[in-house]
Amino acid sequence: MEKTLTIGLTLFLTLCVDIPGAGGRKEGAQGESTQKRSSPSSDTKGGRCSYTFIVPQQKLTGALCLNTQSASTNQSEVAALRGELRRQQEQLEKLRGQLEQEGSLAMEVRALRKESSSMNSRISQLYAQLLHEVIHKKDQALxxxxxxxxxxxxxxxALQVSGNYRELEKKYGALTSMMSSQNLFIARLEKQCQRRDPTQAPLVTTEPPKSQSNVPRNHSSEANEMTNDVQRDQSALPSQQEKTVLSLPTMTANTPTDSPFSSFPVTKTPGPWRDCQHVMESGETTSGIYLLRPQSANRLLQAWCEQSRAQGGWTVIQRRQDGSVNFFRNWEQYKQGFGNLDGEYWLGLEHLYWLTKQAQYKLRVALEDWQGRQVFAEYDSFHLEPESDWYRLRLGQYHGNAGDSLSWHNNKAFTTLDRDKDSYTGNCAHYQKGGWWYHMCAHSNLNGVWYRGGHYRSRYQDGVYWAEFHGGAYSLKRVSMMIKPT
Known part of the structure; x- marks a missing residue:
């Protein structure tokens, strides 16, 4: 556009300059005639002519072009100027189109700016709402x-109160068990006193009689008199005297509710035998209490022989079935044994040592849950080391359907509340409320607290459990440990 204006201004100036030139020429012609008319005077003044050009004043900003030639019209220049003018008009149209496009773009930009502004305001509103929600949530979280x-x-x-209650309950259970055992003991003594002959001699020691010439062929009363530290928590029983002396009543068991832990009266057969397998080989196939004397052992003991399960011949060394006996005992009690042979009892570590020393024995563990399911775990070898090695456990290979929860205790010493021989920093027997061959601490503990109902809640894992059978938080209903020669 600027170039077009420049060209127009140039044309205008050119025309203006040419017109005064023509006038000048006219005036020049008149001057010539005047000169001719006044030539005598001019000649008289010196023979020279002067010309005067009158040009209108104009304010020019660009270059001034003077055309001293004749004012003839140049057609080629006009055509060029017209072509240039058309070209400039085309450029103007093109620029106008571009301006319109840019105008639409500018409108779009303005619309986008307006939309962006509204979005910014909406974002600010949402941010304020979010801050409000965050503050509200924070208050709720607090x-x-x-x-x-x-x-x-x-x-x-509540847990502290519950723990105190459980401790009191355990103490109450222990006192109740002790009182029950004492009541049974007193009742048995009363019955014995009522049935004794007035001429009978007082209680004697647990050694067998020296002479048996006057003793009848049936020595079952002798078997009842030969006690060990296991039977009914007593240290001695009345002895059998002559034929004229009345024998003491047989110590019958309170028969459990169901198998496999059946109880029977004391067997009326002679003894002693090496073990319950020897009893069966002698033709005695009735389960009950028998008098045993291990080889190379200068001691007599009584044990329950299980003759009706797994081909018989099993010497029961441990049994739990009703929680009537407290198994939270010291070393000496676990060594000598405790409990009731027709109920819950522990045969004694020293007796186990002498029994398993005379031959190669295997161990069978029978388990029963509170739904009546019965399983077993059997180990093809079982024996204990002497007391000097803390009755260390030696086990063989496992088979059965209860799962292996005892091999983890293999080669471990026996631990009680007053003899800590386990691998744990504390005393496992203290936490699990019973003596056992603890490791760190146990995958099984059949000498723990007998809880009723199966699953129990306790501060420690102290029930009668077999980890591979219901886990450590399930106290089994009935368990027994039995040994037999291989």
């Missing part, structure tokens, strides 16, 4: 944390 702290404190207090 309130929830306060309530949780209150609940946690209440739960802690």
């Amino acid at each position: 309130e929830q944390q306060r309530v949780e702290n209150l609940l946690l404190n209440a739960t802690t207090q």
